[in-house]
Amino acid sequence: MTELPQTPRLRVAVPNKGALSQAATEMLRESGYRQRHSNVELRLVDADNGVEFFYLRPRDIALYVGEGQLDVGITGRDLLRDSGAKAEEVLTLEFGRARFRFAGPTGRFSSLDQLAGQRIATSYDGIVRGFLEERGIDATVTRLDGAVETSIQLGVADVIADVVETGSTLRAAGLETFGEVILDSEAVLITRGGIAPDGLEIFRRRLEGVLVARNYVMMDYDIPTAQVPVAAALAPGIESPTVAPLQRDGWSAVRVMVPRAGAHKIMDDLYELGARGILLTDIHACRL
Numbered sequence: 001m002t003e004l005p006q007t008p009r010l011r012v013a014v015p016n017k018g019a020l021s022q023a024a025t026e027m028l029r030e031s032g033y034r035q036r037h038s039n040v041e042l043r044l045v046d047a048d049n050g051v052e053f054f055y056l057r058p059r060d061i062a063l064y065v066g067e068g069q070l071d072v073g074i075t076g077r078d079l080l081r082d083s084g085a086k087a088e089e090v091l092t093l094e095f096g097r098a099r100f101r102f103a104g105p106t107g108r109f110s111s112l113d114q115l116a117g118q119r120i121a122t123s124y125d126g127i128v129r130g131f132l133e134e135r136g137i138d139a140t141v142t143r144l145d146g147a148v149e150t151s152i153q154l155g156v157a158d159v160i161a162d163v164v165e166t167g168s169t170l171r172a173a174g175l176e177t178f179g180e181v182i183l184d185s186e187a188v189l190i191t192r193g194g195i196a197p198d199g200l201e202i203f204r205r206r207l208e209g210v211l212v213a214r215n216y217v218m219m220d221y222d223i224p225t226a227q228v229p230v231a232a233a234l235a236p237g238i239e240s241p242t243v244a245p246l247q248r249d250g251w252s253a254v255r256v257m258v259p260r261a262g263a264h265k266i267m268d269d270l271y272e273l274g275a276r277g278i279l280l281t282d283i284h285a286c287r288l
C-alpha cells in the first residue's frame, strides 16, 4: 500500500494550565478547532483543520516558538518579554489582562527611585533585570517560582515585582503597588516572524473572527427611507449597512454590525429617529 504524503500541519502551542489555559482553549473551540477533553492530553491533532496543538506551560511557549519548533503560540505578553525569546506578537487576544508592577509593604515605598539597593523578589527576573538595567538602577534580584508576596514577610526580599490582576493577593499580604506600571499584559498570539508558515494566516483570521464576534452584535431595524442616511451615520457598521426596501412604501430594512458596548445607546437613538422593530442578535463567528 502506498503511503499518502503527510500534509504539513500548523503546530500551535496552547497554555496547558494556569490563568490563560481555559480562556485560550475556549477561544480555539469558538474558532472551530478541536480541543482536548482532558488535561492529561499534551498533544492533539485536528486533521480536518490542518492543525496540531501542543499543551505546554505558558512560560515555555515563547521559547518553543522563538526557536522554531512550533509555528505559533498563545502566551502572555509579560511571559514573552521575560523569556527574551525571538518571537513576536501577531494578534492581541483580549483575555488574561494583568499589569506587571513593583510592590512593597503598605506605606513603605512611593516611587521607583527608591529601588536602588533593595532586594527584589520576582518570578519574572528577565523583565525586572531589563527594567533595572535600562534605568541604571543597582538592586539585587532574586528569582522565585511563585507566591512571591510571601518573600517580604519571610525576610528574603524588600520589594516584589509581580503580576497584579485584582490586587487582592497583594492586599491580603499587606502589600501595595508603587511607581508606574512596568508592563500592561494580556494574552497574545506569537510567531517567530520572517516567512509565515502555511496555514498561519487562516489560523490568525479565525481567532480575529472570534474577537469580532465577541465585540460586535448584529442590529436589524426598519426605518422611513428618508431617515436612512442619518441612521447610517449613527451606526455606519464595519463596511457599510445593508439597506433593502420594505413592502411598506417609503420604508427600508437596515442590517448593520455595531459594537456590543454601545449597542443600547444606538437602539435608543435609532428609535428617536423613527426606527422600529430594532433587533439585536449575537454573532457566532465572522471573517471580515
Ligand SMILES: Nc1ncnc2c1ncn2[C@@H]1O[C@H](COP(=O)(O)OP(=O)(O)OP(=O)(O)O)[C@@H](O)[C@H]1O
Binding pocket: 017, 018, 019, 020, 058, 059, 075, 076, 077, 078, 079, 096, 097, 098, 099, 145, 146, 163, 164, 165, 166, 185, 186
Ligand atoms: N490573576 C492572574 N494571576 C496570574 N497570572 C495572570 C493573572 N491574570 C492574567 N495573568 C497572566 O497569565 C500568565 C501567567 O500564567 P500562569 O499563572 O499560568 O503562569 P505561572 O504563574 O508561571 O504558572 P503557575 O501559577 O501555574 O505556576 C501571565 O501572562 C499573566 O500576565
Ligand SMILES: O=P(O)(O)OC[C@H]1O[C@H](OP(=O)(O)OP(=O)(O)O)[C@H](O)[C@@H]1O
Binding pocket: 145, 146, 147, 148, 149, 162, 163, 164, 165, 166, 167, 168, 169, 170
Ligand atoms: O491581583 P490578583 O488578582 O490577586 O492576581 C495576582 C496573583 O495571581 C498570581 O499568582 P498565581 O495564582 O499564578 O500563583 P503563583 O504566584 O504561584 O504563580 C500572581 O502571581 C499574583 O500572586
Ligand SMILES: [Mg+2]
Binding pocket: 018, 146
Ligand atoms: Mg502563577
